[in-house]
Amino acid sequence: MELLEFCYLHNFQSISLSDIPVERQRRWFRDSFDHLLTIAHSQHSSDAGVMQSSGVQIFKEVPAIKKPFWSEIVIGFRFMTDRELKRFPDHKFGQAFTTIKCECSSYLPWLEKRFKKARGQVQQRRVNDLLELSKSYDIIVNCSGLGSIKLVGDTEVYPVRGQVLKVEAPWLQHFIRDSDGCTYIYPGIKSVTLGGTRQECDGNLQVDKEDTKGILERCCRLESSVCKAKVLSQWVGLRPSRRNVRVEREVVQLHGQPVPVVHNYGHGGWGVTLAWGTALDALGLVRQYLDEI
Amino acid sequence: MRVAVIGAGVIGLSTAQSIYEQYHSIVTPLIIEVYADCFTPLTTSDGAAGFWQPYLYDKGNIQETKWNKETFDYLLSFLSSPESVKMGVFLQSGYNLCTEPCPDPSFKDIVLGFRQLTERELQLFPGYNFGWFNTALMVEGKTYLPWLTDWLQTRGVKFYHRKIGSFKELAETGADVIVNCSGIRSRELQADPELKPGRGQIVKVDAPWLKHWICTHNFTAGTYNSPYIIPGSRLVTVGGVFQLGNWNEQSNSADHKRIWENACQLEPSLKHARIVEDWSGLRPVRSKVRLERETIQSSPTPIEVIHNYGHGGFGLTIHRGCAQEAARLFGQIVEQKGKGPKARL
Numbered sequence: 001m002e003l004l005e006f007c008y009l010h011n012f013q014s015i016s017l018s019d020i021p022v023e024r025q026r027r028w029f030r031d032s033f034d035h036l037l038t039i040a041h042s043q044h045s046s047d048a049g050v051m052q053s054s055g056v057q058i059f060k061e062v063p064a065i066k067k068p069f070w071s072e073i074v075i076g077f078r079f080m081t082d083r084e085l086k087r088f089p090d091h092k093f094g095q096a097f098t099t100i101k102c103e104c105s106s107y108l109p110w111l112e113k114r115f116k117k118a119r120g121q122v123q124q125r126r127v128n129d130l131l132e133l134s135k136s137y138d139i140i141v142n143c144s145g146l147g148s149i150k151l152v153g154d155t156e157v158y159p160v161r162g163q164v165l166k167v168e169a170p171w172l173q174h175f176i177r178d179s180d181g182c183t184y185i186y187p188g189i190k191s192v193t194l195g196g197t198r199q200e201c202d203g204n205l206q207v208d209k210e211d212t213k214g215i216l217e218r219c220c221r222l223e224s225s226v227c228k229a230k231v232l233s234q235w236v237g238l239r240p241s242r243r244n245v246r247v248e249r250e251v252v253q254l255h256g257q258p259v260p261v262v263h264n265y266g267h268g269g270w271g272v273t274l275a276w277g278t279a280l281d282a283l284g285l286v287r288q289y290l291d292e293i
Numbered sequence: 294m295r296v297a298v299i300g301a302g303v304i305g306l307s308t309a310q311s312i313y314e315q316y317h318s319i320v321t322p323l324i325i326e327v328y329a330d331c332f333t334p335l336t337t338s339d340g341a342a343g344f345w346q347p348y349l350y351d352k353g354n355i356q357e358t359k360w361n362k363e364t365f366d367y368l369l370s371f372l373s374s375p376e377s378v379k380m381g382v383f384l385q386s387g388y389n390l391c392t393e394p395c396p397d398p399s400f401k402d403i404v405l406g407f408r409q410l411t412e413r414e415l416q417l418f419p420g421y422n423f424g425w426f427n428t429a430l431m432v433e434g435k436t437y438l439p440w441l442t443d444w445l446q447t448r449g450v451k452f453y454h455r456k457i458g459s460f461k462e463l464a465e466t467g468a469d470v471i472v473n474c475s476g477i478r479s480r481e482l483q484a485d486p487e488l489k490p491g492r493g494q495i496v497k498v499d500a501p502w503l504k505h506w507i508c509t510h511n512f513t514a515g516t517y518n519s520p521y522i523i524p525g526s527r528l529v530t531v532g533g534v535f536q537l538g539n540w541n542e543q544s545n546s547a548d549h550k551r552i553w554e555n556a557c558q559l560e561p562s563l564k565h566a567r568i569v570e571d572w573s574g575l576r577p578v579r580s581k582v583r584l585e586r587e588t589i590q591s592s593p594t595p596i597e598v599i600h601n602y603g604h605g606g607f608g609l610t611i612h613r614g615c616a617q618e619a620a621r622l623f624g625q626i627v628e629q630k631g632k633g634p635k636a637r638l
Contacts, residue, residue: 041417045562051502054386076411076426084405084428087373096406098414171383171526173504174428189502225378
């Protein structure tokens, strides 16, 4: 499974963590946001690829919930003014706020460096089943995303295909996201990401020309200055989707031996948005095991 | 009619544009010429960050606030077209920070989404406990001036690389109206004790992870004498310095050090930014913009001059409003000389 290099901004709108208590969800979002905000405002911002980003989420129809629960977690949340909405004649309502962009192509190497500095070890290898690891490790933390389908037989996990373009448009400073989650413009450090698609149960990793065309047309309609922007690259990723993010303990019986496992996967399109918060929860579960040993 | 515009900064070029737009079909022929010894990318307008923001308070100069608004609305109207990229115009949001509570600025209803800063935002800026957030425009001189030049040349406006010694010199060559957009150097054409240089120095750095402008305000130190960080489309402009009466256009290391240290304190991630260059310029400071007609007595005929200079640190911010007003003054001269539409009936 290819490493998901691309990381989305916080896509809060259509999150379905419905079985997870609201307080726990809120804590995940808040912990993740605060962690990234601290980095964004530190000297590590550029190395870690974590930056503040302001912009708007726009709606073609006024939504039932105008002020979602995460409005208190992002910074400066407010409704768009009529003047601001004039730029988007197809849209009737919008939210403006400041959030974080976390570019995993920099963030992951940065985290890995810190992990290794703290004497963590990284091995590049395919794990075919947990039994392989249970021989050498007391606790297994399973963050295998889509890999969990095979690794732990989780049939609730399914891919949601996303295609994006990276274009050169350095004058763009704000993100623009259509609430349907399928059209977005996210200015980054070295390029602007244009997206996207949400194709459920589609595992095709090849760039699709029709999708490219669709993305460009939709983004261009929102922001005409990207119409002629130079396309730098295109990319496809598979969101590891699940009805609920799975962060829980499980004692797995492997050849008669009980193996403590902590699961942390199924984040769909909210990996960046929830990573730190769910990691802290997973850490708590690991600690529980350690206390019990 | 022959119009000679002195100065090819944002004021000169945009004034030529407004006069053309409003009068080229009314006055025929309308010959417009731009005279300057300094063109893009070497003008004061080119060195500026290109950030649309007036001084916090207009001190009763409501005319200037009106011109600022006109400029903002004008530039904003281009955003829905791809032309905006060629003009160097784009939106950017950011922070105005103060060390104490202060009244809302004159531009609060002009910019987009103006609001007070939340507690959480203020925590990001230790030392500042009050401020505002809004979305404003950027108009980068190094792109805007070439766009204006191209616009004018396409419509037959001629450019002359020449230092003008006096208004009389141009009048003698047959110019009917002289438009003085010579900025800080207007003193070379006519004494004006109110016009003084407001020296600025900036550092341009490569820090593409920054997407918000941050402007601090220190009421004791004065406008622009407090750190500001303004990301552009390619580089980030870091300042600020405002030295009234200092004519030195060379960058100096003491100012650089102070600017840099203050900015890094404000935005720690700048530590890792690559410094590209320093630049210094002289803001044409005046108690208020000189935008008026003057008929200079001379023989054989009086010289009609329209002055449009003294825009301090807000030239880009106010240019369109002033250009339109200058064109209106031009219209008065056209009427007077009987060259208007009525004359042709």
